[in-house]
Amino acid sequence: MTAIRLALVAHDARKDELASFAERHRVFLGQCALFATGTTGLRIMERCPELDITRLKSGPYGGDQQIGAMIAENAIDVLIFFVDPLSPLPHDVDVKALMRLALVYDVPMALNRATAEMVLAAVLRGGKAAGEAAG
Numbered sequence: 001m002t003a004i005r006l007a008l009v010a011h012d013a014r015k016d017e018l019a020s021f022a023e024r025h026r027v028f029l030g031q032c033a034l035f036a037t038g039t040t041g042l043r044i045m046e047r048c049p050e051l052d053i054t055r056l057k058s059g060p061y062g063g064d065q066q067i068g069a070m071i072a073e074n075a076i077d078v079l080i081f082f083v084d085p086l087s088p089l090p091h092d093v094d095v096k097a098l099m100r101l102a103l104v105y106d107v108p109m110a111l112n113r114a115t116a117e118m119v120l121a122a123v124l125r126g127g128k129a130a131g132e133a134a135g
């Protein structure tokens with residue numbers, strides 16, 4: 001089976017939550033091809049050093065756009081993006097652009113932990129969330 005290409009992104013206030021999520025699912029994540037924005041990737045690797053994560057630029061410096069471009073190139077199957085809804089962000093337009101491309105290309109996109117748990121459960125069961133959309 002081809003590895004699921006999973007993008008992981010979190011805003012600062014949600015990075016601990018995403019690192020804990022990654023830790024809980026570290027066995028499954030170990031079977032995925034993982035991509036993350038710079039600081040998010042670092043935080044996950046601190047908790048789960050065995051995970052092989054391709055780290056892109058930090059979000060405000062183009063990391064969100066890099067992941068968006070990967071989605072447009074059909075190189076991401078699932079986006080997990082723990083968003084902070086309570087803080088203003090200097091790169092809000094990049095965040096919106098990333099979400100927009102996930103919508104345009106119908107890539108499963110989890111914006112909080114509850115949804116991410118459901119998406120991973122669906123991926124484990126197979127089906128569209130498992131990357132068939134990339135077909």
Ligand SMILES: O=C(CO)COP(=O)(O)O
Nearest residue numbers: 037038039040058059060
């Ligand atoms: O800003 C981000 C998402 O919008 C994430 O970037 P970092 O993982 O580098 O903090």
